[in-house]
Amino acid sequence: MTATAVYDDLLAECADLDALVSGLTPSGWALPTPADGWTIAHQIAHLSWTDRHAALAATDPEAFTRLIAETTDPMAMVAAGADPAAHPHGPLEPWRRSREEVVDALRALPPGARIPWFGPPMAGPSMATARLMETWAHGQDVADALRTTREPTHRLRHVAHIAVRARDYAHHVNGTPPPAIPIRVELTAPTGETWTWGPGDAPEKITGLALDFCLLAVRRRHPDDLDLHATGPAAAHWLTIAQAFAGPPGPGRRPGQDTAHAPSTH
Template sequence: MSLDVIDDLEAEQEQLDAVLSRLTPEDWLLASAADGWTVADVVLHLAQTEEAVPVTVRGDPPPVDWRRYGGTVDDAMAAMVRAQPAPPAEILQRWRAARVASVKALRAADPQKPVQWVTSALKPRTLATTRLAEHWAHALDITAPLGVAWPDTMRLRHIAWLGHSTLRYAFQLAGLPAAPVFCDLTAPDGSSWRFGDPSAESAIAGPAGAFCRVGAQRLAPSDAGLLTSGPHAADALRLLRNYA
């Protein structure tokens, strides 16, 4: 894992690119683990969202307002995918160009100047973390149905940090008072990643990969094997989200 999240975003994208470059035309048309989307649809979505990063960093008005496509972000993203079908080879090239431009823009951005991303103002490195989290989650959607290995890496530390750091926001969205929660997670190499105040009365412990999958809504909390203690940990795990 690099100390620079933008380096790790680029590494995550390159790992996914290596998988996508080996897919057959038939593979691209198979159902992914993202409900209702093929593998091609998932990569198109990644391309569309990566194309928005340089625009956001520059502070330009988006060429397409997502609100025109749906009342929620998820509905709008699905509608945008449906609106731009293309052959797999074109989608792959579009995503490759978009990811290069996205990383370049994030590296050049003022790290202290927040940019508007969908409904939130984020600093560029936090935006890079959300892009890393999205590429990781969608890589799971692509590789699992194809039987392709996608082992956890130390890059998950950024995603685990994002999940923990947005817990206050997640509590607020649910109409609950924010409560401190300490997370003691086991990294892929067996080391410990700790987030929050160790003296907090609520805590979550267990594998970082499971924690990140719960936050990406790729694993139910009840199936994650994570240990919760204290009055607020179960709610925190239920509300956990790896996006800002």
């Protein structure tokens, strides 16, 4: 997949979420989402804040690095960035601007450039993939708050790819050693085709719906509520800790808690 396709997919993912929230009334913006203490306005304010900082990292890496060096509590900074009070006229227009800014900044990067971030530095396409993953994850919180079902798209492949690449990281943040063996992942895409990662002769395997694997990886559903199957103990354990995002895993969702208001993690 080309970098241009990733950037286009990020904008498309943003547009789909925009369509969910653009017609909301003030009471709609104030609806609670499954993220503890966050309304829909918090969700969009957070995306705006993160996109703005990603654009800064891409256009002025020195300024972004100084900002991080001066931050004593990154989680508090993230929480403050989600405060809708920072947007007296609502977070929608700031988010529309910031998501265009980050895509423009990423497109302008020279090939091979690395961008500083809260975790390891990333290339432009990787940053775009991460932004798409986070937009989709927070979009799920918004959809749950609105009691609506989103149509899965080919863009889920980006989310699944991050989750597969982050297998060892998921073990690290959960305090368990990564398995030394490869694990095959075979997911049924929304189109019916099969997406695969890992060698075909891997001793262990995960199979199921791409949508469900992505919901698991952003910890928006409990494994018991998803159509995923593991062959082998390492694959089974991975399903209990999989995550596509950086930071602590958090509590996730309880079984049967598809749209209930309960703590999320990202």
